[in-house]
Amino acid sequence: MLAHLRLNVPTELSEAVVELLREHDRATNVTLVKGASLVPEGDLVECDVAKELTGEVLRHLKDLGLGETGGILVSTPSAWPFAAARRLEEQAPGDPEDAVIWDSVIDKGYAASRPTVTFHVFLVLATLLAAIAVITDSAVLVIGAMVVGPEFGTVAAVALGVVFGRWGLCVRALRLLVLGFAVAVVVVAVLALVADLTGLVTSGMVSRPRPQTGFIWHPDRWSFIVALIAGAAGVLALSTEKANAMVGVFISVTTVPAAGNLALALGTWTVSEITGSLAQLAVNIAGMVVAGVVVLGLQRLLWQRVTAASEKLFFRT
Known part of the structure; x- marks a missing residue:
């Protein structure tokens, strides 16, 4: 599996960038079009890199200053039916399915x-569906x-x-979670109040025994354990671009x-269900x-070494 790099390189960095890519034994299809870049003014450089080492190549490019003065775009081709691509895959340590491009994950x-x-x-909408699930005691909903x-x-x-010490990102994400859930809860609570006043929904419908959905407001040790497992699976799927695994994460936690x-x-x-619901929400988010x-x-810390060692672990040649 390859990653395609499209680089807008200022003229003063062009020679260093091309030299880096040509000497790097994990890159192929290195192309230089002089003067093709208008903003920033300079050259257009493109190449294909083994996905396993894309992060390393990006780090070298940023060390040259390209991340600050030029442009770097990373894309993944849908097919690479040529011999040089197969050689790149064979030379690169580990398996491309295990590769992590940290710049992409952070973005x-x-x-x-x-x-x-x-x-x-x-x-x-998701919170509204969950509220209807409570009323109808529907596990499917x-x-x-x-x-x-x-x-x-x-x-x-x-x-x-x-993990990356980007505290601004951490604060932004936490603020969005708090604001997002606050807005969703307020909107659905208002709708529930209207439904209560019109007789469509009653307090008894919420407090009655619900064998299919009662678990969503009864947090226990298993709630935290499931949140831990789902959080681990989720970030692993996110970092290795395994979209299929994300569905399992979505339906594992009761946030x-x-x-x-x-x-x-x-x-x-x-009132009897307010505290339990808040606790379940907090337990799930904290666990993840x-x-x-x-x-x-x-x-x-360890992924690059682990994936490189996988050659021997799984007897790949």
Whole structure:
């Protein structure tokens, strides 16, 4: 698997960048178009790099100053049917499926920490689905609410901020989580209040025994353990770009369902369930953040050595 680099290089750095890429035994298809870059003024350089060592190449480029004075774009080709690509893959340590491009992961963290209309709308809709799941005691709707909820990327951004010492990212992500859930709970609580006043929903519907959904406001030690496991799986899937695994993370933790139960309890003033819902929400977020920090920290320290050693571990040649 290759990563494609498109570099807008100021004229004074062009020779050093090209020399770096040509001498690097993990790059191929190195192309130089002099004077093609208008802003910044300089040259256009492109190349293909083994995904396993893309982070190393990016680090060398930033050491040259290209990150401050030029432009760096990273993309992933959908196919690479040529012999040099196969040679690059064979020479690079580890497996491309295990590769982590930290610059890409950090950029995803910043994207997930930006307050957007879609984030708030999805979180409100997910919380509303969870509230309906409580009323109807539907486990299916609970799962649906979990999948719709957009909060995991923001939780992962908090962990990224801690591990990489980017405290501004950490604060932004935490602020978005607090604001996002506050808005969602208030909106759904108001709707629940209207439904209560019109007789569509009653406090009894919320407080009655709910065998399918009662767990979402009863936090226990397993709630924290599940949050830890889901958080670990989530940041691993995020860093290695395993989108399929993310679905399992979404339907493992009851963050959004707890928010839905809280909103419904507030709207119908079912006091007995307010504290439990708040505790479940806090336990899930805390567990995922703790697991995210641990896993990302271990990845940052050991991942390159572990993936390089995987050649022998899995008897690859």
